Amino acid sequence: MSVNYTVAIVGRPNVGKSRLFNRLVGQRISIVHDMPGVTRDIVSRDLPEGYTLLDTGGMGLLPGTSDTPEKIVSAVESQVELSILAANYILFVVDGREGLSPLDIDMGKILRKSGKKVLMVVNKVDSGVDGIDTAAFYKLGLGDPIFVSAEHGRGIDVLKTMIIDQRNEDVGEPEPEDPSKKVIRIGFIGRPNVGKSSLSNCLVQSERFIVSDIPGTTRDSVETSFTWNSKRGEDWHFTLTDTAGIRKNTKLDSSVEYFSRVRSLDAIHNLDVVLMVVDAKEGPTSLDKAIAGEATAANKPVVVVVNKWDLALEAFANEEISGFEEEKGFREAFEKGLRREIFFVPGAPIRFVSAKENLDIEKMLYDVRQLDKRHNQKIPTGRLNNLLQKMAIRMPAPKVDGRRFRFYYAVHTGNRPYRVKVFCNQGYRLGDSYKRYLQAGIVEAFDLEGCPIVFDLVNKKNPYVNEDEETKIDRSRPKPDTQHYYNPKERFKGGKRRKKG
Secondary structure (H helix, E strand, O other): OOOOOEEEEEOOOOOOHHHHHHHHHOOOOOOOOOOOOOOOOOEEEEEOOOEEEEEOOOOOOOOOOOOOOHHHHHHHHHHHHHHHHHOOEEEEEEEOOOOOOHHHHHHHHHHHHHOOEEEEEEEOOEOEOOOOOHHHHHOOOOOOOEEOEOOOOEOHHHHHHHHHHHHHHHHOOOOOOOOOOOEEEEEEEOOOOOOHHHHHHHHHOOOOOOOOOOOOOOOOOEEEEEEEEOOOOOEEEEEEEEOOOOOOHHHOOOHHHHHHHHHHHHHHOOOOEEEEEEEOOOOOOHHHHHHHHHHHHOOOOEEEEEEOHHHHHHHHHOOOOOOOOOHHHHHHHHHHHHHHHOOOOOOOOEEEOEOOOOEOHHHHHHHHHHHHHHHHOOOOHHHHHHHHHHHHHHOOOOEEOOEEOOEEEEEEEEOOOEEEEEEEOOHHHOOHHHHHHHHHHHHHHOOOOOOOEEEEEEEOOOOOOOHHHOOOOOOOOOOOOOOOOOOHHHHOEOOEOOOOO
8 A cells, every 4th residue: 555644653751652653563663661762763664554653752851861862852852843744643642640741731732733633542541441530631622532551452453443544534545556666675784873864864855863973872773665766767666774773782781772783683684675884984893794794694685885985085185095096096995995894795785975965875776776676587597507516616615524515406496585405415514615605606607796695405415426435434333324225245155156955
C-alpha cells in the first residue's frame, strides 16, 4: 500500500510513547527505558495499513533531569513541533496512573489550538479504569479518550481500528502498491559523530534527524522513506535507516547505550545496501574495521562513504597536506590505504562526499543502485566450475592437518547474497584466506564488485581422487566412514588356489 498519511505519538517524557509505538508496529523498534529523554530523534515506520507512525521525544524535557544536554533538549522539542505540523492525526499520550500534570495541560492547549485531529490515549491502564479519575481527562476538550495499556496490550486493537477509520475518513482507502517502483533499503552505519545524521538529512532534504557535535546524540535506528530526483530525470526510491553510532562494548556507559548498539547492529540485517561512513579527517580506525566486519558478517553489500571530504579539500588548498601535487593523487592514496585496512570487503565502492557541501551525494546513491542491480545476475555453472578449477591449479589450497581442501563441483543457488554450493572433500580444511581468494576470483570474473559471496560447503567423497598420495596415512586406525568392497583375492592364500579334496 502507498503511505500518504502520518500519525504522530506525542506527550511528555516517560508516559510510554515508545512502548505504544512498538505495540502498534508489532516490533521492538524504539528503545524503551524508564529514564526520561531516551527517545531523541523521530522514529518512524511505514505500516501495511497505509500510514506512517512517528514516535517523538518527550516535550518539556528539563536539562539536568537526565543525561540530555540542553542543546539536544531544544532540538528534540523542535523535532516534536515539526512532527505535529507534518502529522495528519496525533495520538496525545498521558499517564493514567499519575493523572494529568501541568505539562499535560499545557500540551493539551497547544494541540487544541493547532487545529489538528487529536486522540487522547490514556496509557498504563493495566487493570481497568477503577481507581482512575477518568473525568479529568475530558477537561482538556480533546474529545473522548481511549484507555490502553501498551505494556500488556490492553485496548491496542481498538486503538488500531480507530486510527485506520480516521485515516480512511480523511483520505479514503489506501492505494495498492505499484510493483514497478523498486525501493532500496539503505542505512548509514559507523562510529559516533562521523556525520551519519547529517548525511541522512541531506538525503531527505530536511532537518529530519537531530545533528549535534555531541557523540551519541542518535540512539534509536530511525527509518524513513524518500524519493531522490536525479539529474537524469529519474525518481529513485529508498527507505533510509539512520543508526546510532556503534561504540566498543568497553565504552558503553549505560543500558541505553548498550541497547542502542544492539539495535544498530540488528538494523544491518534489514538493509539491502549498507553505507559505511568513515571520517575523512581521522581516516579508518580499528573500530571502523570492526563495524565493517559486522556488515561483512551479515553478508551485506557495502558502499564505503568517506564523509567530511570538504575538510580534506580545504586542508589540501591551504597546503596543510604535503607530498601530493594535486588532490587526485591524495584521494587515490587515501583510497589505497582504506582498501588495505578493510580488505575483507572486496570490491566495495568508495565515494568521497560532504554532507555539509552536498558533495557527490547523488553519486553515492548511484553506487547504491548499481550495487543493488548486480545482485540479480545468474552465474553460469560451467563458467563457475572452470574458474574454480583454474584457480585451484594456479594456487592450491594450503594443507590443513596434512591434507588440502579439494573442490569437486559448484553451482550457484541463490542471490542476496550470492550463494554457491560447493561439493568438496572436507569443508573444515577451507581456511579464511583461501576462501577470500576464491570469493575475490568469482567477484572479478563475473563483475560482482561489492557483492558478498557465501559458500555452502557439502562434504562429498570423490572416488576418482586418491588423497592418500598427498601424505602418509595412519592405517592402524580404520576410517569410520570407509566402505568395505569385496576382493576375490581374499579367498586365496599366497595367491594360490587351494585344491579341493
